[in-house]
Amino acid sequence: MSDPSKVALITGGARRIGKAIVHHLHAHGYRVAVHAHQSGHELHAFLTELERTRPSSTLALLGDLHENAVPEMLIARCAGHFGRLDVLINNASNFYPTPLGEVTPAQWDDLFAINAKAPFFLAQAATPLLRKHRGAIINLTDLHGTQPLRRHAVYTAAKAALEMLTRSLALELAPQVRVNAIAPGAILWPTQGIAEAAKQALLARTPLARTGTVEEIAEAVLWLLESANFITGHTLRLDGGRTLT
Incomplete structure (x- = not known):
């Protein structure tokens, strides 16, 4: 069981991978500040469930990470509510195809805003608190941050930027704060769906099958x-093992 005073802020924590991270950290003693943008109803229901198991252990944070003021606002609200911050998990992400020849500046800005810009400014805003409590940052990247994916050039470039930010922040914030990343492979299929043949082709390229x-x-x-x-x-x-193939 972790120190019960520890506080983790997780972006995009109402659904999918983010929700699993929140649930696991909460089960191991963390207090959790959980951010969502368009999943406010799901977030409220989820945190109500967690509060039943341990009262006063959660905080709901709503905000659009495209907006420049939101990263500082989220950190300030977390610090104001819990009085500390030990962990920042940059999980919120945006993913969709951007075929070459059809990419718009708005798509570029959108994908970089959520996948790279917001994590950086959240980390910057959280730095004083994380240094004070010798905390940690974890960024959720993607195996395609190092391997290109057809029709997704902008998304992969943004995730590559987040990988470099992980290393740069680790150097800048040491020794008080550790910064690492997790690059998932196929965990959940995209919400917009994927053909069964494509799923099987992907699994065929995964050594653990x-x-x-x-x-x-x-x-x-x-x-x-x-x-x-x-x-x-x-x-x-x-x-x-996908990166091996």
Whole structure:
């Protein structure tokens, strides 16, 4: 069980991978400040469930990470409510195809805003608190931050930027704050769907021949926070071996 006073802020925490991370950290004693943008109803229901198990252990944060003022606002609200911040998990992400020849400046700005700009400014705003409590940052990247994906040039470039930010922040914030990343492979299929043949082709290129689970991502987050005290600036690739092929 973790120190019950520890506080983690998780962006995009109402659904999918983010929700699993929140649930796992809360089950291991963390108080959690959970951000959502368009999933406010889901967030409220989820945190109500967590509050039943441990009252006064959660905080709902709503905000559009495209807006420049939101990162500082989220950190300030978390600090004002809990009085501290130990962990920042940049999980919120945006993903959609941007075929070459059809990309608009608005799409570029959108994908970089959520996948790279917001994580940086959240980290910058959180730095004084994280240094004070010798905390940690974990960024959720993607295996395609290092391997190109057809029709997704802008998304992959943004995730590559987040990988470099992970290493740069690790250097800047040491020794008080550790900064690492997790790069998932196939964990959950995209919400817009994917053809069965495409799923099977992807699994055929995965040495472990299966998708990962959100619980495995959450377990990796907790391990980086609690057991990997001599690791910083590293990207942990949870992809079933996809990067080997």
